[in-house]
Amino acid sequence: MLSVTNLTKRFGGFTAVDRISFALEQGEILGLIGPNGSGKSTTFNLIAGTLAPSEGSISFLGQDIGGRPPMAACHLGIGRTFQIPRPFKRLSILENIAVAAYYGQNGQISRTRAWEQAEEALNLVNLPSDPKSPVDGLGAAGLKKLELARALATQPKLLLADESLGGLDEHEMEQAADMLSLIRREKNITIIWVEHIMGVLMRVVDRVMVLDHGEKIAEGLPREVARDPRVIEVYLGSEEIKIADAQGDAGGDAGGDARA
């Protein structure tokens, strides 16, 4: 459903995303990982239209969408969350999501329907859907859920979930992982999930793609990627080498390799 070819983004002389190509099947979950500054969020911004590519093309459901504005990307069925949550603080939680449901479908639905869909989305992510609850009271995990619900309310076909925010504990990360697999199962939404670390992500995704300095250095099944020498090199020495923990669930002896 999504096919990216030679996607490149330069900021001045600096290349943040460097000739990346990949494709995505309907219903898949792709994990996108890489260290800080490796170009993950920039890739999202290119697909979602926040940034225009310097080179390369993005095709979504047969249409060339590179350089289209974010609004157009949304109406075509691309929902995205922001790495640093960007709630609409002057609206209640429910209103945050309802406005997304209404405008995400280009005002083609009734207001009543928009509010219903907002409640659905909030139920899916376990946030309160009573009309009064303010955004103020939400912590880091709550705000991430709000981002997710807001993206879901636009009824996307492709969800770009930038979850690479610190501040979630182990349990909350597990929850986030379960939520994404639930979303895929219930709504049949295709997902790209961004994380810094492999961790819990490996348990849920179908495939992993690894970026480093804007380049794609590996792509494949989680267990294969975890064994890839270049990936190990990138992650080695960083405290983020949690590959082993994840592989405990996914099976295989990759964890041992990663440590070696």
Place this chain on the structure above:
Amino acid sequence: MNRLLALIGVLALASIPLLDIGNYYLHLLITILIWGFIYTSWSIMGRFGLVSLGHGAFLGIGAYTVTMLWNQIGLSPWLGLPIGLGLSALVAVVIGYPCFRFRIVGHYFALVTLALSEVVRLTIVALRDNTGGSLGMTPRSADTANSLYALQFADKETFFYIALVVWLFGLWVWKKVDRSMSRYALEAISEEEDAAASVGINVTRTKLTITVLSAVLTALGGVLYAQYQLYINPETVSGIAISLQIVFAVIAGGMYVQLGPTVGAVFTLMLAESLRIMVGHDVHGLDGTIYGLLLVLFIIFMPKGILGGLLSWWEKRQSPPPSAKPAPAE
């Protein structure tokens, strides 16, 4: 309940001219209604963080277009009105579109609009052969003292009712916007433009629409002012001073509540009148200084304005403090 109160309020207002309160007070009331309408028009966009420091431009475009068309080619204000409103809409688009398209927001947007109000004032001054320059201009008198065709009325009662209807219209538009889906979009945009765009909101168009609406209403206020005062000059209906006064009045009255701008009109008028009476004559610049000082005080101590502040104080009183809650039964 609220509707009943509103109805009673409107009826009470409408019966004021029957009370024979005298021309001075009627004049004050008409002034409050006209400026209350203009301030409401500003707040329609201002409440969403679209702070225009240039609404004097739209007042001036409305007032001067209609007056010039009447004086020079005898076009009835009724026909001049749509032309003046159309022109102000055009100017709003010409200024608003590039600002919104290229994401000139916050202080930068305020500065652009500030410049606009000066451009309009200087244009009026420069066209002095047609506008009378800084001496101002007077709409040519109609053939009869009361002329619907010329929109000129010798008695204040008629104008009171016109102003009342226009002011109510302004409040109605405010409410319409408040209840519309666009309100949510505008609140979202005012917080997070990127996120708003990512959920499918057409940021540029939404902002442009509300700006044009606000500009057109403000221009209508300018026309009303010109027809009532029967005298306009570049200082009173364009330029920085009047533009800032609009902002001050709305902030003072309360920008997030329907009647806030009108309370702002009452407040600024009382301020101006008491200054005039205390000092005995217009001291040029004094009111500006006092406005400036008060504005700072309001922003610091009463950011919701007079009415907004009072309403939240009242709400707090209504909901009992935590200690007053009934203790759980043993």
